Amino acid sequence: MCVERWQKNKEVLESMATKLYNATVVGKITITPDLMIFRVDTDEAREEFEAGQNLLIGLYGFEKRSSNSEPELVPAEGDKLIQRPYSIASAKTETRQLEFYISQVKSGQLSSRLFNLDIGDRVYVGTKISGIFRLDETPDGSDIVMVATGTGIAPYISFLRSHIVERPESKMVVIQGAAHRWDLGYSSELTFLEKSFPNFFYLPTLTDADDRWDGYRLCIEDLLRKDILQNEFNITPDPERTHFFVSGQPEMVGRVSEWLHDFGYTRHHPDEPGELYIEEF
Numbered sequence: 001m002c003v004e005r006w007q008k009n010k011e012v013l014e015s016m017a018t019k020l021y022n023a024t025v026v027g028k029i030t031i032t033p034d035l036m037i038f039r040v041d042t043d044e045a046r047e048e049f050e051a052g053q054n055l056l057i058g059l060y061g062f063e064k065r066s067s068n069s070e071p072e073l074v075p076a077e078g079d080k081l082i083q084r085p086y087s088i089a090s091a092k093t094e095t096r097q098l099e100f101y102i103s104q105v106k107s108g109q110l111s112s113r114l115f116n117l118d119i120g121d122r123v124y125v126g127t128k129i130s131g132i133f134r135l136d137e138t139p140d141g142s143d144i145v146m147v148a149t150g151t152g153i154a155p156y157i158s159f160l161r162s163h164i165v166e167r168p169e170s171k172m173v174v175i176q177g178a179a180h181r182w183d184l185g186y187s188s189e190l191t192f193l194e195k196s197f198p199n200f201f202y203l204p205t206l207t208d209a210d211d212r213w214d215g216y217r218l219c220i221e222d223l224l225r226k227d228i229l230q231n232e233f234n235i236t237p238d239p240e241r242t243h244f245f246v247s248g249q250p251e252m253v254g255r256v257s258e259w260l261h262d263f264g265y266t267r268h269h270p271d272e273p274g275e276l277y278i279e280e281f
């Protein structure tokens with residue numbers, strides 16, 4: 001009897017809590033067991049955002065975690081909404097159907113719950129869109145180098161979907177580092193863009209490639225040090241001419257930033273404009 005009442009109370013609490021959910025999952029493309037492209041349709045359109053910005057996604061702690069997750073490092077509380085920021089991969093004009101590129105932190109609270117969702121499930125998507133990792137803050141005509149590991153590629157997909165047509169005078173390069181070929185999310189879209197736009201170049205590089213890979217086999221920092229940007233595309237690490245975006249693992253971000261500091265790059269802040277834009281996650 002007591003167990004039944006407890007179960008009833010739990011159901012009432014959960015149904016009240018999920019009224020906060022304001023979006024429906026409409027797409028889930030699994031790239032690897034721990035990497036997915038995730039699309040939601042929000043009940044209300046969001047404000048127009050700037051390419052590269054992020055917003056919060058949330059689920060309650062009572063939601064189930066994925067079958068391949070590991071015990072939580074910090075167990076979530078059932079009645080609390082867990083919220084984390086995610087970069088939007090959609091074009092800036094797509095204010096209702098939003099796309100994200102998400103990696104599962106197996107011992108994490110939210111990502112392991114997001115990986116358990118299916119098409120049609122409900123989720124909370126924040127209404128405030130923020131972030132200073134924005135292509136629109138770079139001067140027209142400057143060359144743009146976008147460096148990413150892992151899901152750090154997401155904001156660049158938004159940059160390119162939103163702006164590539166408008167900036168024919170800028171050379172734009174994406175350098176995407178990963179361990180294996182199958183970790184290179186969005187590589188078909190980036191390859192297609194390279195074939196379609198003469199000013200866009202895609203440089204994937206793998207640190208643990210198999211025999212069939214005929215591309216670069218360097219970590220990002222070594223690829224930059226070998227002057228491949230200068231030799232192949234005539235792009236120089238010159239803060240007057242080229243703006244750098246660096247997004248992904250903090251260690252890679254730190255090493256690339258250090259290399260750029262030697263050429264006189266300074267980190268961009270809204271009050272103190274610089275030529276180096278950083279997003280760590």
Ligand SMILES: Cc1cc2nc3c(=O)[nH]c(=O)nc-3n(C[C@H](O)[C@H](O)[C@H](O)COP(=O)(O)OP(=O)(O)OC[C@H]3O[C@@H](n4cnc5c(N)ncnc54)[C@H](O)[C@@H]3O)c2cc1C
Pocket residue numbers: 054073084085086087088100101102103104105107108109110111112151152154279280281
């Ligand atoms: C501005 C911004 C944009 C972001 N955009 C994206 C995005 O587009 N895609 C995406 O997948 N993530 C993105 N993140 C990271 C995301 O917000 C979460 O931190 C991530 O999903 C882990 O959340 P969690 O609740 O599963 O793990 P948590 O429960 O918060 O963390 C559990 C443990 O894992 C560690 N941890 C947290 N994140 C990572 C990680 N990435 N790798 C290894 N260990 C980790 C934590 O330090 C902690 O010890 C972004 C973060 C920021 C700040």
